[in-house]
Amino acid sequence: MKTNLTSIGTAAVTATMLLAGSAQAAGKPAPPKSSASKSSGSLAACCAALRQNAANAPEPNKGYMTYAAQLCDTAATMGKEKASIVANIQTALKGAGLPSACK
Numbered sequence: 001m002k003t004n005l006t007s008i009g010t011a012a013v014t015a016t017m018l019l020a021g022s023a024q025a026a027g028k029p030a031p032p033k034s035s036a037s038k039s040s041g042s043l044a045a046c047c048a049a050l051r052q053n054a055a056n057a058p059e060p061n062k063g064y065m066t067y068a069a070q071l072c073d074t075a076a077t078m079g080k081e082k083a084s085i086v087a088n089i090q091t092a093l094k095g096a097g098l099p100s101a102c103k
Contacts, residue, residue, distance in 0.1 A: 042101075043082045046089070047072035049099035061096040068092040072102075 047069055054065035068089045075085040082102070090098055 043072065043076040043080065043085065046082060046099065046102035047076055049101040050089070053097070053099055057096070060094075064092060064094045064096045068096075 050065050050069035050072055054062050054069060057065055071092050072085065072089055075088075086098075086102060089102060
């Protein structure tokens with residue numbers, strides 16, 4: 001069965017590619033998944049804060065925050081630690097404020 005990447009969404013595909021390559025591109029092995037449940041909780045709070053801030057933000061920050069929230073959600077689903085994804089979230093925000101839950 002073929003997967004239509006358009007139906008998945010460009011943001012989800014980009015986020016998955018960024019996350020999958022972030023540890024390997026840095027020459028580091030992927031982090032162990034044993035602490036995923038603990039880190040996913042704090043990452044989920046970061047994602048929720050990004051979505052909440054996006055709801056009240058004017059464009060273009062609203063778009064940046066929405067994209068960052070999607071990236072965050074993908075990372076949380078993959079069991080990533082917050083520390084490993086914060087730099088990618090900051091890049092996606094393009095200068096818009098990082099919520100305190102993400103720091």
